Amino acid sequence: MEDDPKAAVAARYDALFFDLDGVLYRGDQVIAGAAEALAAIGEFGIPRLFLSNNSSRTPDEVAAKLTGLGFEARPRDVVTSALATASFLEREGQADATAYVIGEQGIREALGSVGIQILDGDPARTDLVVIGLDRSVDYGKLRTASLLVERGARLVATNADPSLPAPDGLWPGAGALVAAVAATTGVTPVVIGKPARPMFEAAAQATGARRPLVVGDRLDTDIRGADAMGWDSLLVLTGATRPPDLLTADETPTYVAAGLSALTTAVPPARFRPAWPEEADAIEELLRSGGLSADGVRSRIPSTIVSASDDLNAGPDATACLEVVGDRGTTEAEAEAETILRSVAVRKEHRRTGLGTLAVASAVRESRRLGLGALTLFTVSASVFFEHLGFRRAARDELPEAVRTSRHATEECAQAAVPMRLKLRSRTAQN
Numbered sequence: 541m542e543d544d545p546k547a548a549v550a551a552r553y554d555a556l557f558f559d560l561d562g563v564l565y566r567g568d569q570v571i572a573g574a575a576e577a578l579a580a581i582g583e584f585g586i587p588r589l590f591l592s593n594n595s596s597r598t599p600d601e602v603a604a605k606l607t608g609l610g611f612e613a614r615p616r617d618v619v620t621s622a623l624a625t626a627s628f629l630e631r632e633g634q635a636d637a638t639a640y641v642i643g644e645q646g647i648r649e650a651l652g653s654v655g656i657q658i659l660d661g662d663p664a665r666t667d668l669v670v671i672g673l674d675r676s677v678d679y680g681k682l683r684t685a686s687l688l689v690e691r692g693a694r695l696v697a698t699n700a701d702p703s704l705p706a707p708d709g710l711w712p713g714a715g716a717l718v719a720a721v722a723a724t725t726g727v728t729p730v731v732i733g734k735p736a737r738p739m740f741e742a743a744a745q746a747t748g749a750r751r752p753l754v755v756g757d758r759l760d761t762d763i764r765g766a767d768a769m770g771w772d773s774l775l776v777l778t779g780a781t782r783p784p785d786l787l788t789a790d791e792t793p794t795y796v797a798a799g800l801s802a803l804t805t806a807v808p809p810a811r812f813r814p815a816w817p818e819e820a821d822a823i824e825e826l827l828r829s830g831g832l833s834a835d836g837v838r839s840r841i842p843s844t845i846v847s848a849s850d851d852l853n854a855g856p857d858a859t860a861c862l863e864v865v866g867d868r869g870t871t872e873a874e875a876e877a878e879t880i881l882r883s884v885a886v887r888k889e890h891r892r893t894g895l896g897t898l899a900v901a902s903a904v905r906e907s908r909r910l911g912l913g914a915l916t917l918f919t920v921s922a923s924v925f926f927e928h929l930g931f932r933r934a935a936r937d938e939l940p941e942a943v944r945t946s947r948h949a950t951e952e953c954a955q956a957a958v959p960m961r962l963k964l965r966s967r968t969a970q971n
């Protein structure tokens with residue numbers, strides 16, 4: 541799969557935007573294989589940027605840290621939330637504004653570089669109050685910032701991360717400091733860092749990219765931000781996210797992989813959508829090639845999803861189906877309907893690429909959207925895969941009657957198939 545560079549994931553994009561912590565390193569530890577993977581990606585000659593939400597460090601400092609860890613990185617390859625804040629304010633026509641700053645060298649330098657005048661001490665007025673990570677902040681600074689916002693200054697947050705992971709636990713992040721001023725004044729800040737748009741806009745502007753790939757380890761920042769921009773994303777499982785998290789999140793990445801080496805392989809993108817009736821034959825073929833029952837595919841098309849390549853003649857790369865069994869009842873209280881997740885299949889050459897995981901994640905997300913409480917599936921050979929995603933083995937006699945007596949359970953699946961259950965937290969139940 542690594543033989544054809546043109547088919548590689550990286551080659552499909554005009555820029556690669558990398559998150560740092562959890563992707564390239566954790567704290568001061570390089571993630572195994574990350575430096576080699578990044579060097580291999582370098583061969584593609586695609587512009588790449590390192591995106592850091594931390595506004596306290598300058599691009600020189602970030603590049604020096606990366607170089608020290610064995611990565612090839614120049615200061616101009618780095619976009620921090622500090623640089624993005626400065627470029628956002630410049631685009632908004634505030635390059636000659638005055639700013640009161642809670643923050644460290646990174647943000648002070650970045651604001652100064654576009655011409656913003658930083659006011660220290662206790663100014664009576666200012667155009668902007670800019671808040672980033674500041675490890676020497678005190679009550680006096682928070683009071684001054686709050687008073688200035690009350691007097692009309694625009695409140696800008698370099699990023700909204702509530703905490704900063706440190707070796708001994710979580711430290712207050714920029715978001716926690718901004719929260720103090722926001723709570724005092726009742727003013728909602730403009731946020732620049734991921735997952736907000738200005739950070740990504742700064743990265744796009746720096747590279748001229750129109751079709752970039754965002755690579756990150758967090759669903760709620762990296763992947764959500766990419767989604768909001770309409771960009772593809774790769775989630776790497778070397779940081780904050782575990783596979784079961786994919787089944788409870790609202791975001792689905794385009795790719796999921798154990799690490800960065802996926803970028804140089806031909807993993808297909810996951811673009812799940814409802815299946816079309818004319819795809820029934822191709823879905824049947826895909827199911828049979830995976831040793832699964834293809835009976836009744838046509839009748840289940842409305843509850844089937846597929847991910848297909850741009851080549852419409854190629855047939856879907858992956859599929860999954862949610863089959864409702866039992867009596868739906870006329871009221872919610874009467875309903876005894878249950879949902880079976882079935883017919884999860886991935887084209888042979890794309891197995892073990894994360895596409896199956898994303899098929900299950902997309903189906904589970906659809907179940908949550910429909911307000912379903914639980915899913916059952918039966919599997920002969922993939923129980924370890926589903927356990928890894930958070931499904932639990934169940935005994936047949938524990939299953940709801942509608943599932944136990946379904947045609948799928950009694951006729952289509954081998955008696956040796958293991959029943960597995962996943963409880964869903966519906967969003968309405970959470971509220």
Ligand SMILES: [Mg+2]
Binds near residue numbers: 562757758
């Ligand atoms: Mg990260």
